Amino acid sequence: MPARVPFWNIEAAWLFYLLTALALAVFGLGLAINLARWRPGFTWGGFSAARLKATLADALLGRRIWRGDASAGLMHALILLGFLGLFLATCLVAIDHYLVSFLHGRLYLVTSALWEICGLVLMAGLVWALIRRYLQRVPRLERRPADALLPAWLLAIALSGFLVEAARIAASGAAWERWSFLGWGLSGLFAPASAVAAHAVLWWTHAALSLGLIAWLPFSRLFHALAAPVNLYFQQEPHPLADLSLAPDQVREFSHRHFLTLDACTRCGRCVEACPSARAGEPLAPRGFVRDARLYTRLKYNLLTKIPWFRRRLRQELTSRPTIDPEQAWYCTTCAACVEVCPVQASPIELIRQVRSALVEQGSTVPPLLAQSLERLAKYQNPWLAKKGQKAAWAKGLDLPDLAKGDPAELLYFVGCTTSLDTRAQGLARGLTAVLAHCGVAFGTLGKAEPCCGDIARRVGENGLFEEQREDLSGLLADIGVREVVTSSPHCHRTLSHDYALARTRDGVTGPMPFRARHYSQVLAELVEQGRLTFPTGLAVRATFHDPCYLARHSREVRAPRRVLAAIPGLELVEMADHGRNGLCCGGGGGRMWHELPGQGHLARARLEQAMATGAALVVTACPLCLIMLEDARKAGGFEDRLAVRDLNEVVCLALGLEGGANPF
């Protein structure tokens, strides 16, 4: 009867068991080394079936890998399918051999054929991976020696497996072995006389390669097979805020969430292609930063440091090898383009935030202009002026209700530091004020008492300042009893809705948020949908929309501003090469508006070049920082004749004829 004969032609089975034990021991040690890093302070939000489902969809179907690169998706699917199929086969064989014998007869033949297919699929995937990296030379892929080793190793395992099979069939082949069609086909390579000897050599080669892979797995990039699904699960929980009540010796350099990001990374390089800083030729590239951090943490937080000999070696390596360059952390705009494209949802921005926090507490390497801006924020509640009481100067003569002074209003317009103090960004505030008044929406502001929401402090890692500002503003809003907030800036919006909620979770505050914060584009879109904002005349212009990162990516809002633009008759909206959730950052986020860095690139200029490629005469955006960055790049680049930059409110005002004058475009 067709069945598998275990250890056919293999005499020293004990040696195989010994090697297996050895391989598993090394695998276990590697796993322990990695998991030990995750363990301190490990917390999670409990089990969630929905999160598990999404994790499985990403891990098994590779949803995020297919996105934007079907060729990569196919490559990964083939390797994963082949690998899992053969892994399952090995498990079944083990069950058959050690527990219950069931693999015989027809079932055995069918499964044999299936495993042949799995092996072929695996090899196809590996060959495809090698072609992509070395023949097609996909730019984002690296070509270091180690990059060839893993696929070559896997390929050698698969090939040697087929050859073992072929030699066995050549030596003893029954007719039913035809079901192992590839082995059957290859069996002609072996002369029946020498097949038995060749089989033994090949069998041990195959065994050694396979066991070697098991031992190497936790130390190799293949570890992502275990770490990535875990990370995909955890990334669905928001990254918790730092607990500032901890004593200094309890504060950890990195949390398990950071280690998961480090271990899940496969160095695919999508982040490098998406990162506006890397694209502009700045020193930061997310992949390199993650690689350096991984090396650093694997040396520093290695379980083996408990053994003196290893501790000395690891310490020595830590000082002699280049690890994290903290200076790079300041280049990040926290635009989250890297997180958006990452197949394993690694989060370089959380890693960078953590590094920034440490730099801020240490103090010496904070870029001087940033330090100055942070000091202004702490003393004057804005990063722009070393002067109090200027927040309401833009609204002089508008006579807006002041909620801080007790004027009643259902809607609080939180103007924000930049929008109230920067002369260009004030256009946004005047525009929104005019539009809301036009639509009959009653609203007020906090006047000159408006503090900073804490966005900048949060993004640059000044955790203590963020907490102070959050407490101040939360207290003020609670005193007034504010329930509805509209913000100028997607940054303030994100901070008020997301980061304030994180603080409540951390502090154990239950119940819903006391207020709802919305970005103004969401309020305008609602007014359009309610029929309260209509455009009788319209505005003839070809326009493109620059998605603010904190609106499109962090807050997942791409529809609202487009809904408003679509309502304007005559306005033709064209999209840039990178738009929506893949929009390209203007370079103003993450605190970069407030400091200068050596070798900094022209991030906003790159964006304007994309805009001009669409043939649009107008770039519309919905963020004060984007507005300033793009306007500056437009002037510095000499593009004044080629296109205009406007805030969405300004465009709405023009379309409504609230500003008077002819169409300027």
Place this chain on the structure above:
Amino acid sequence: MEILVLAKQVPETAEADLEITRDGADLERDDLVYTINEWDNYAVEEAVRLKEAHGGAVTVLTLGDEESEDVLRRGLAMGCDQAIHLNDETFLGSDPATVVQAMVKALGGRRFDLILCGVQSADQGQGQTGVLLAQALDLPYASLAVGLKLVEGGLVVTRELEANTLEEVALPLPALVTVQSGINQPRYVSIMGIRKVRGMAIEAHDADGLDLAGQVGPAASCLAARRLALPETGAGAEILSGGLDAVCARAAGIIREKGGLK
């Protein structure tokens, strides 16, 4: 190495809209924010860097009211080890000699290897406290330091002179050095950094304790502010246009009309 660094709290006025009080004797201070004197900030940073490089301890000292404790907390957060607060409202408005007298009494014979302070303060700008203290303690001193190096047997100080010239002087220790801005890049002091030193003890002295009651403040000062005034704003500017010769002729004409040329 034991270092003493002096730090003063001053109002930030660089961008503020200054107003004079009705009696003309002082600034309207309600809208002003108080901070460490810029020069002293460089001095504190330099002291902490010397400690980090060579070991020892840094003591930071201020003279002022209750509020000026912030300057000490900031110094402790930057890495100073101890703080001395000459804490008395009546100290405000004292002349530099009185300030130095109070400091000497509070120090009570304690010896330091090096005393650092800013060249001058941003509010009064008299530039006397440092050098007077050196006199009172009979220490060699160097002013306007833009570089400071510990060497065998003393200190080499780079001084900033007029017209981009630098002078290098050697001093034996103990010594006093007044620090010019730009000598280093002072570190950022985080909110958490300040919070962490909230509980540290601060040595405090008031005028009574120093036997100076009635001998400090404006009344005992050798200086008195008669009247403060903001510079008058001109009526406007006239922009001359035309060729170079024409502009020069017109400019000379205006100066002559106003009596500037005879």
